[in-house]
Amino acid sequence: MKRVLIIEDGLEYSETLGRFLGERFAFERAGSGPEALERLGAAPAVDVVFLDMRFDRTPEDQLLGDLDQLLDRFNGDPVQARRFREDHQGTYVLAALRQAGHGTPVLVSYDFDGEPKRWARLSGRFGPADYVPDNAGPDELAAKLEALGA
């Protein structure tokens, strides 16, 4: 049974995937990037990572990304900087995983259908990775997880 690490700020995916796909995959959960890094560095090994994109419920000190740099990106506006970091936290976590040397395949929960070039850049840089849009049901999720973990 494939072991899947779900990285999300809430419990929605953990509950949904656990409920509907719990017999096909062994799910674990990490609530933040640092927690995920710690888990990936330990045994048993994870086969696939399921990564949420938006982390607006994670405590600020658990978020990855340089806030000072982001302040500069938004003319010093802390609200926009924090919101940006939360809205794209998934990419920060993905980059951190790769920088830490973890090559586990990652399924990103985000609709890149409208941003194919962006996805091409990210997947080329931080692959192996795939994405699944927001309205994907459990069956589609399962198919993607199987394909990545193969």
Add this chain to the structure above:
Amino acid sequence: MIGWLLWCLCAFAEPADALDDLTRGFWDRGQRLEAQGDHRGAALAYRMTFQRAPTWTKAVLAEGRVLADAGETDAALRAYDRAPFVPDVMEARGRLLLAVDRPEDAAAVFRDLRRLALVNWPEIDLLLADALSRFDPQGALEPLQSYLGHRSADLDAAGAVPTVLRVVEGLRGLGREEEASDMVARLLERFPDADGVEPLVAYQTRRAVAQEADLLAGAAVLPLSPVGVADVQEARVLAFDGQMEAARERLQSVVDREPRAAVAWSALARVREATGDVEGAVSAARHAELLDPLEAEYAAQVGGLLGLHYGGRMDLEAARALGRAVQRRGSDPELWHRKAAMERRLGWVAAARHSYQRVIELDPDGDRAESARRHLEGLERVLPPEAAPVPSDASRPSHVSREAWEALHRAWAWQRRGSGGDADALDEALAEVQRARVEAPSWVRAVNLEAAIQLDRGQVGEALDLYRQSLDHDAGQGEVHRIVAELLRVTDPDASRAALERAAELGEPTALLRRARRRAAAWQLWSARDDLARYRGLTVRGAQEAADLDRQLARRQALIGGAAGGVGLLALGMPLLWRWRRRAGVGLDALLERSPRTYAEVARVLAAIRHEVLKHHTTVLDQVADAVEDGDDALVAWAASRLFGPGGAVERFDEHVQELVRLGEREGVHLNLLHRDPTFGPLLQAMAELAGVERALGRGGHELVGQLRRLSVALNIDGYLALGRELRRLCLLDIDERVLSEAWSAAVGEAAHGAWREVELVLDHPGEAMWVRMYRADLHDVLVNLLRNAVEASLDDGEPRVGVRVAVDEDWITGLERVELRVLDTSPRRLTTAQVRGRFVGRGLGLAVDLATRSGGAVHVEDEDGWCKAVVVRLPRVEQTEDLA
């Protein structure tokens, strides 16, 4: 009388070959005796010479000279009486009378000389002014101005500066400061490098500081709130479309709400002028300048209105206002031209000449004739009553003397001058504030100002001591506690925290916000929210951050507190149903059309619905349908909590809908998303139907299964895609060459300066689509302001060349791209990102920063090869797919 004068002049004209041998002998003897120091002997010899040669006026001059040198004034004067109407002799007589401190007599002589007016002899004007300056400084003005107006006037050669100084001092003694200042200004314009003008320069500087101190004491400008900015922009659009009345009403409402926003008053003045309400325009423009006396635009506006619409009657005031404007912005030829027109009409020939010369330097091919006609209208206009000026000591505390009050404001004015690192100015500031403190030792404001000046001088220790003294006098100063906290942050963190705590207790806004953040991080939610509530009641700065933080804390409180699902749903469902019944109102498109700048907030809400509601909750509807079919009660119960429980799909969806409704109310738009919005209508119907499913879940049945599957399609496919389409089409704009060219035309065309039209624009566009999400008018304003600044800077001290380069940069981690608009100039004048963002460099750049920030962008100042600098606006790039073009 005239004939006799003429005869005297002819009689005393010097002959070409004057003297016979005997007479020559007396003359030579006189020179010999003079050389030996025998003044009496020499005088006698010269007298003998004149007796023998009565036309040899040199002898008279010589006799008078040697007697004057010997201190025998009366004898010298008697000598001069021998040739009373010879101009040289009259001059010598006058000079002697001045030398022996008989200025009235000297003035009489020089007046007589002036009346002769035989030759172009401007020095007589100066001599008369010199004499008059010693007892009638006001009377000296006219001859002095006449002298300064002469082409051949030479201040250095004539040694005229002491005369000017006396006239100025005399006028000041009479309380005629304006005339004194005008005199000095004209002289310095004409002879800026004359010897001895330093006291005059110092006088003008001190006067300017004193005036500025007065203005600062009365200055009371506040920046426009975000809503106000939006309204002013809206009014501009209305005015541009010709809807003047609507624009006027909009601006009137802004100034009613924000009476200290100078920019709004200035805009209102423009609209009033456009509608013919000149009196109203002058009132509004004066208001703006009173509020913000350091901004050139407002002074220019006052000067322009007074010069244009009053047929010349207010030329003096107009000239003064334009003079103030030119002081603030010396590179604008239009201002110089207007100033010149005023000076010409006032008879200030030299000053007008100088001003016109500046116009020519800046605008050599300009056509100004048409502007002259505008000054001839409106002679019958009545001036509006003067806006009651704020007395410069209206807020002076009773225990503070006027001298201390004035010294403090002079100190403040010096401090402002010294804020750029001028150590001398800071020293002056320190001296003045210490003067104030001597007069009023316990005056807290003076102590605080001295502390601030010491900080500017880098004397942190002294500043800290002074702030502590200030707190000894008045421990209730929240802001001072906060400053002390900041100063001690590194050296004494414990004391710093205590000071910050005290500041927050006293209601200091920044301290409250910091404490709220600290408490929020420590999960002290209720006290953090109390701090935020107090903060938001005190200031509008950081309102968005405070509101966001408060919402986060409220959500956390709700998580902790919990709620009974059914009761909560009922409490929410009833008002939802009640609202849904109302059919009046408009859809989102109407809101966006009326208030296009709300697109960013609308986009955020739509994205949140798509992500939080549809993604996390309703995607399981098919599985719930399966569970109902299979009789899986546990799954059904779980689904019910996800859909209908606290924080569930229905609750979250309703929160977001209410957010949109409130947004509409804020913009004066009543949203009826159910019946009037083609995207939200079906979504709301589907969610309403879903809300009704809760009761049916317990019953099960085929009908319910079909309903769930239908709702899954309506929400997860149709709704999801519809929201995506709405999001992607919001305010999309391609920054192409046409957009840039339009902005350039507006920037250069509005200025209508010949020199500006000569500036070369270098455009560099990669040729691919550059989609951003920004309101078109906002982007236009950003570009126009940046281009104008670039042109002005380049013309002031660079080459007449400006560039715009469009590029793309990518964030390596997120993969997101940004469009870079790089506005390039050739001015070596230093500009930093901090200055631009801190609004220290004028409202145009400040507006650009605001608009860029609102669209998720940023402004930086960077280097650029081949140019002096680039002001760079970066905006998030929107990736476009074909179906969305």
